[in-house]
Every structure is written in C-alpha cells, then in structure tokens.
Amino acid sequence: MxxxxxxxxxxxxxxxxxxxxxxxxxxxxxxxxxxxxxxxxxxxxxxxxxxxxxxxxxxxxxxxxxxxxxxxxxxxxxxxxxxxxxxxxSAILTFATLNTLSLTYFPGLVRRCEERLGPLTTRFCDQRSSFDGNVALLDQGDCDFLLTYAHPAVPPELDPERFVYRHLGSEQAIPVSIPDAHGGPLHAFRCGGAPVRLLSYGNCSFFARRLALLFADRPTPLVTVYENPMSVGLKAMVMAGRGVAWIPESLIGAELRSGQLVTAADPSWNLAAEIRLYRARQPSRPVVEHFWTAAAEDSHPLPFQDDSSIPAGRFNYVRAPVMAGDGRKSRSGAASMSASRA
Missing domain, CATH: 1.10.10.10 (Winged helix-like DNA-binding domain superfamily/Winged helix DNA-binding domain)
Structure with missing residues (x-):
C-alpha cells in the first residue's frame, strides 16, 4: 500500500x-x-x-x-x-575536549563566537579520561570539533590530510605545592633532599606525556603517591598538602596570587602547550562552517600572570645533571614515574 x-x-x-x-x-x-x-x-x-x-x-x-x-x-x-x-x-555543535579546557577555555570561546554569530547550541561527547580517547572521537567522526592541548613532542598527531586546526592560545602547567610555615613550598625540589612526593596524571593524559619527557631529560628522585588523569582532581590533592603536581595555570591563578599555593620549582620546569581547535578538513554543516570562521578571529591565550605577580616558593634548587642516554635507567622503584610508560 x-x-x-x-x-x-x-x-x-x-x-x-x-x-x-x-x-x-x-x-x-x-x-x-x-x-x-x-x-x-x-x-x-x-x-x-x-x-x-x-x-x-x-x-x-x-x-x-x-x-x-x-x-x-x-x-x-x-x-x-x-x-x-x-x-x-544539525544546529548543535558537538565537541570533544579535555576536562581542564572544558572548564577554563571552552566557556569563553563559545561566548566570543556567540558575539559574532548569535546564540549557539553546544554539547560535549562523552568525555574520555585518556588523551587518545578524545582524539579518537574526532577521528571516528563522533564530534564536530576537538578542543585540546597540543605539543610537537606529544603524539598522536592527527592526519593533516584529513584534519585541520586553529591555534587559539597557549597554556602552561606549573609544579605547585602548598606553602610551609615560612612561605616556601612544603614539597619542593631540593638538592640532595628526599624524593619528591608526586601527584601524577598516570600514563594516558596529555600532561602525563609531557611530564614523561621532562623527567627523561631531568632525572629526579620521585615517589608517586597519587594518580588522577584530571587536573582538578590533582589540584584538590595539592590543596590538601599531599605533594607536588603540575597544574594548568588557568586552574590555579587565584590560589597562586593569594599564596594558598606556591611554585615548587623554577620556571624552567613549567610545561608549555598550545590550545588547538581541530576539525575534519572536508566541508560540513553550515553551523560548523560558521563556528570555524568565527574561531579564526579568536586568539585569546588564557590570562597568565607574569612571574613578578606569582608568589614564588623559596627553595634551594639545583638542576639535576643530564645523564647519558635518556636518563630513565637512573630511576628505580618508587622513584619512577608511571607517566614515563606512556
């Protein structure tokens, strides 16, 4: 019929x-x-x-x-x-993004694009705890955009034949601790001191891989006392005095200015990263194309403080010498960081 x-x-x-x-x-x-x-x-x-x-x-x-x-x-x-x-x-923009950027950068990005385009409807894919998992969401076509940290030394690199990106800004993760009674870091890198209590990202997040590269170049006595792939979780443990963690500055600016947190090492230990917005190269729905065009006008690095405005922890720091090879064999037992397995 x-x-x-x-x-x-x-x-x-x-x-x-x-x-x-x-x-x-x-x-x-x-x-x-x-x-x-x-x-x-x-x-x-x-x-x-x-x-x-x-x-x-x-x-x-x-x-x-x-x-x-x-x-x-x-x-x-x-x-x-x-x-x-x-x-x-067709009017909904779907994003995959790292947890920290969903809290710090994403709201401002959408607000600025709405100023150019009018109201937008956005949603996140199911967030993945691993960096690779978020990249896979875009690779598999499950989202329109991937908002992520990026660094040339951190794979995976998305295929440039299939994907394009815009550089939106920059970020740095800073090693921080709560202060001791004298205003210095309670947990700090000290020459000849005890192993540093590390609050680790584990082995599958973006900053876990950045830290693995850092420690490969700078053999450091470490004992991992906690793992969490999310920066907000590590920040909570730092605030509880449990050790040192590398936290994106966008999450801890207020605590650094107030002195609730202090830096645990000199700025050469900071981890820099780009903020990128990726999409598929092939044309997509009109709302995706309009957002992509609006994002081209959006280059707003997060409001970092200059060194003079951040209370620096007072510590006796001497850079560890670079060992022959990749330096990883100089660490053993608890001194090994799990992120180095990434």
Whole structure:
C-alpha cells in the first residue's frame, strides 16, 4: 500500500469525480483509476460504487475513509517530528575536549563566537579520561570539533590530510605545592633532599606525556603517591598538602596570587602547550562552517600572570645533571614515574 493511494481516496471521496480528482492530483484519469483499483485490490473490497452517478463510497469505503485520514495524519506528524529533530540536530555543535579546557577555555570561546554569530547550541561527547580517547572521537567522526592541548613532542598527531586546526592560545602547567610555615613550598625540589612526593596524571593524559619527557631529560628522585588523569582532581590533592603536581595555570591563578599555593620549582620546569581547535578538513554543516570562521578571529591565550605577580616558593634548587642516554635507567622503584610508560 502506498501513501499516494490514500491521498487519491481522500481526493476522490471529496470530488466524487475521477476527472476532477485527476486534475487535483496532477495525474491522468486512467492513472488515478488504476491506483484506486490497486488499493481496492490490496484491501479486498471496492471503495467506490462506479455504477452510480456521481460515484459514491461503498459501505467498505465509508469504513476505510477515516482510517485513511488517520494513517496520513500519523505519517505527516512523524515526518514533521523527524524533520524537526534533524534540523535541531544539525544546529548543535558537538565537541570533544579535555576536562581542564572544558572548564577554563571552552566557556569563553563559545561566548566570543556567540558575539559574532548569535546564540549557539553546544554539547560535549562523552568525555574520555585518556588523551587518545578524545582524539579518537574526532577521528571516528563522533564530534564536530576537538578542543585540546597540543605539543610537537606529544603524539598522536592527527592526519593533516584529513584534519585541520586553529591555534587559539597557549597554556602552561606549573609544579605547585602548598606553602610551609615560612612561605616556601612544603614539597619542593631540593638538592640532595628526599624524593619528591608526586601527584601524577598516570600514563594516558596529555600532561602525563609531557611530564614523561621532562623527567627523561631531568632525572629526579620521585615517589608517586597519587594518580588522577584530571587536573582538578590533582589540584584538590595539592590543596590538601599531599605533594607536588603540575597544574594548568588557568586552574590555579587565584590560589597562586593569594599564596594558598606556591611554585615548587623554577620556571624552567613549567610545561608549555598550545590550545588547538581541530576539525575534519572536508566541508560540513553550515553551523560548523560558521563556528570555524568565527574561531579564526579568536586568539585569546588564557590570562597568565607574569612571574613578578606569582608568589614564588623559596627553595634551594639545583638542576639535576643530564645523564647519558635518556636518563630513565637512573630511576628505580618508587622513584619512577608511571607517566614515563606512556
């Protein structure tokens, strides 16, 4: 049974004339007659009495007519709902992003783009705890954009034949501790001191990989006392006095200015990173293209403080000498950082 047959029946029941309904339906009269006959054959009963003039509905036709109206109404309502759903979905921008950037950079990015484009509807994919997992969301086509940290030394690099990116800003992760009674770091890098209590990102986040490279170049006595792939979780443990963690400055600016946290090493230990917005190279929906164009005008590094405005912890620091090779063999047992396995 075809929907156009039902529409034919409704038209013919109103006009009671094959010629008038054929003109109304924009088909020939023989074609209309054939379609009505096909519907009657599928139902197993005649719907119109053709022997009378004008034609009239049979009893079976009178029974079927309200059903035909109901069927067409249901189908049209479903079509409208699906069409509206599709239009709504096509207006939603879907992002994959690292947890820290979802809290610090993303809100401002959307606000600035809305100033140029008007109101936007955005949503996050299910957040992945691993850096690779968030990259995979874009690679698999599960999101429109990937907002992420990036550094040339940290894989994976997205295929430039398939993906493009915009540089939006920069960030740095700073080793921090709560202060001791004298205002210096309670947990600090000290020459000849005890192993540093490390609050680690584990081995699968972006900053975990940056730290692995840092410690490979600078063999350092460490004991990992806590792991969490999320910066906000590590920050909470730093604030509880549990050790040292590298926290993005955008998350700890207020605590550094107030003295609740202090730096645990000199600035050469800070980890720099780009903030990038990735997308597929191939053209996409209009809302994606408009956002991408607006983001091109958005280059707003996070509001870092200069060194003079951040209370520096007072500590006796001497850089560890670079060992032959990659330096990893100089560490053993608890001194090894789990992120070095990334």
């Amino acid at each position: 075809e929907l156009k047959w039902l529409e034919d029946v409704l038209s013919l029941s109103a006009t009671l004339s094959f010629s008038r309904s054929a003109r109304e339906r924009n088909i020939t009269q023989p074609a209309l007659s054939r379609r009505i006959r096909q519907l009657e054959d599928s139902l197993g009963a005649p719907l119109f009495d053709r022997a009378s003039y004008p034609i009239r509905l049979t009893e079976e036709g009178k029974t079927f007519l309200p059903r035909a109206r109901e069927i067409l109404k249901l189908v049209r309502c479903a079509q409208q709902e699906i069409r509206q759903q599709h239009e709504d979905a």
